[in-house]
Amino acid sequence: MKLSFHGADRGVTGSCHMLEAASKRILIDCGMYQGSRELDEDNADPFGFDPAAVDIVLLTHAHLDHCGRLPLMVKRGFTGEIISTGATAELARLVMVDSAHLQEEDARFEAKRSNNRQPRAPLYSVIDALNATAKFGRTAQYDVPIELAPGLKATFVNAGHILGSACVFVEYAANGGRSTVLFSGDIGKAVDPLLKGPAKAPRTDAVVMETTYGNRNHRPLDASIEEFYQAVSETFTRGGNVVVPSFAVERAQELLHIISDGIAGNRIPPSVQVYVDSPMAISVTEVMERNLGDLLPEVAQHIRDGRDPFHFDGLHLTRDHAASMALNEIEKGAIIMAGSGMCTGGRIRHHLRHNLSRASASIVFVGFAAVGTLARKIIDGANEVTIFGEHVPVRAQIHTINGFSAHADQRELLAWHRDTAAARTFLVHGEEATMRTFAGLLAGTQVEMPELGQAFELG
Numbered sequence: 001m002k003l004s005f006h007g008a009d010r011g012v013t014g015s016c017h018m019l020e021a022a023s024k025r026i027l028i029d030c031g032m033y034q035g036s037r038e039l040d041e042d043n044a045d046p047f048g049f050d051p052a053a054v055d056i057v058l059l060t061h062a063h064l065d066h067c068g069r070l071p072l073m074v075k076r077g078f079t080g081e082i083i084s085t086g087a088t089a090e091l092a093r094l095v096m097v098d099s100a101h102l103q104e105e106d107a108r109f110e111a112k113r114s115n116n117r118q119p120r121a122p123l124y125s126v127i128d129a130l131n132a133t134a135k136f137g138r139t140a141q142y143d144v145p146i147e148l149a150p151g152l153k154a155t156f157v158n159a160g161h162i163l164g165s166a167c168v169f170v171e172y173a174a175n176g177g178r179s180t181v182l183f184s185g186d187i188g189k190a191v192d193p194l195l196k197g198p199a200k201a202p203r204t205d206a207v208v209m210e211t212t213y214g215n216r217n218h219r220p221l222d223a224s225i226e227e228f229y230q231a232v233s234e235t236f237t238r239g240g241n242v243v244v245p246s247f248a249v250e251r252a253q254e255l256l257h258i259i260s261d262g263i264a265g266n267r268i269p270p271s272v273q274v275y276v277d278s279p280m281a282i283s284v285t286e287v288m289e290r291n292l293g294d295l296l297p298e299v300a301q302h303i304r305d306g307r308d309p310f311h312f313d314g315l316h317l318t319r320d321h322a323a324s325m326a327l328n329e330i331e332k333g334a335i336i337m338a339g340s341g342m343c344t345g346g347r348i349r350h351h352l353r354h355n356l357s358r359a360s361a362s363i364v365f366v367g368f369a370a371v372g373t374l375a376r377k378i379i380d381g382a383n384e385v386t387i388f389g390e391h392v393p394v395r396a397q398i399h400t401i402n403g404f405s406a407h408a409d410q411r412e413l414l415a416w417h418r419d420t421a422a423a424r425t426f427l428v429h430g431e432e433a434t435m436r437t438f439a440g441l442l443a444g445t446q447v448e449m450p451e452l453g454q455a456f457e458l459g
């Protein structure tokens with residue numbers, strides 16, 4: 001087997017790895033680079049392989065940094081099959097179409113501003129995204145091997161990261177020998193308010209592993225929930241709004257669950273008005289309600305009983321634009337959730353423009369923010385930021401609550417790696433310094449930190 005690296009190499013985003021075995025070219029994820037303008041521009045670069053020559057894509061999960069370049073692959077000639085779990089296929093459809101729509105909007109906006117300069121074309125269109133959707137073939141069930149070619153099979157194992165997420169275990173038997181490689185995808189944390197935790201990693205010869213939080217441990221979830229309730233209560237006492245930039249996939253649902261618990265437990269006043277200002281987040285919630293098997297049994301039971309954490313008094317789901325604009329008039333007592341989580345685009349930028357300069361307001365960050373993003377600048381203590389070309393002073397209280405991460409922390413990553421007993425380890429999906437820290441903690445395995453385009457022979 002030959003393994004080569006085409007994204008998320010010494011960086012967090014753009015996951016894309018290729019495995020060649022049994023005369024098949026198999027891609028594991030084809031995600032988008034995110035975070036800065038330079039990274040954005042990397043998305044249009046050649047893939048480093050011919051998309052038309054790829055037979056199969058195994059998609060670990062529906063986050064944009066894992067599925068975001070699939071429409072571009074199709075646009076550039078990919079005609080093969082995409083295999084994922086059922087929930088991932090449903091979510092990836094939403095994520096890819098949303099991404100295409102945002103790119104078309106950006107391109108229109110730039111064309112308007114650029115006078116006679118050549119405007120940047122969108123990376124792909126909504127049509128390309130729909131064409132990529134049509135490439136989803138077989139549906140993977142957790143722990144049931146799928147044959148990719150004679151002697152070559154892949155098994156999706158629950159990664160506990162977001163709905164439908166998986167690690168992919170590939171086994172290749174030929175000439176009396178057997179070789180295995182495990183792709184971690186993104187690994188979830190052991191305790192999650194909604195999802196079952198990651199399954200035990202299978203033993204493998206080689207592992208390709210994410211290292212997003214390879215340099216630190218999260219606070220326990222209970223402490224993070226407490227911190228969230230505290231931030232809401234202080235903000236409401238000051239007479240402001242709580243603005244939560246949140247990822248539409250998973251984080252928004254997790255927060256709704258925590259807020260509805262908080263209201264039931266008198267930690268959040270029952271008069272609270274909660275706005276989910278994200279058509280994406282609303283659609284994702286619907287997908288979740290159709291895939292109860294992936295949820296913790298008690299959460300699934302609540303939904304079956306109609307005691308739904310996604311529908312409570314005071315909750316408003318705003319799909320349309322006018323309703324979203326109306327939120328700008330609210331000065332206090334609201335929790336407003338909107339995307340994007342890293343504040344690089346989407347409706348959250350409007351809410352930040354209206355609330356960042358209010359000393360009574362709070363901005364509560366509950367997810368990972370890559371270097372260079374607006375979210376990261378605010379988290380790092382900027383006194384002023386630029387939104388829509390306007391200077392906005394930062395007077396609101398800024399909270400960063402790390403325990404909500406959908407990613408395993410250092411301790412959990414090490415435990416996961418120990419279970420693989422892998423002799424070779426390829427670290428990906430992490431900032432370089434983080435990766436080095438994590439590499440220093442691994443023992444009994446040969447560690448590589450591949451560069452873009454690097455290839456290795458396995459087994």
Ligand SMILES: [Zn+2]
Nearest residue numbers: 061063161186
């Ligand atoms: Zn992810």
Ligand SMILES: [Zn+2]
Nearest residue numbers: 063065066186
């Ligand atoms: Zn990721």
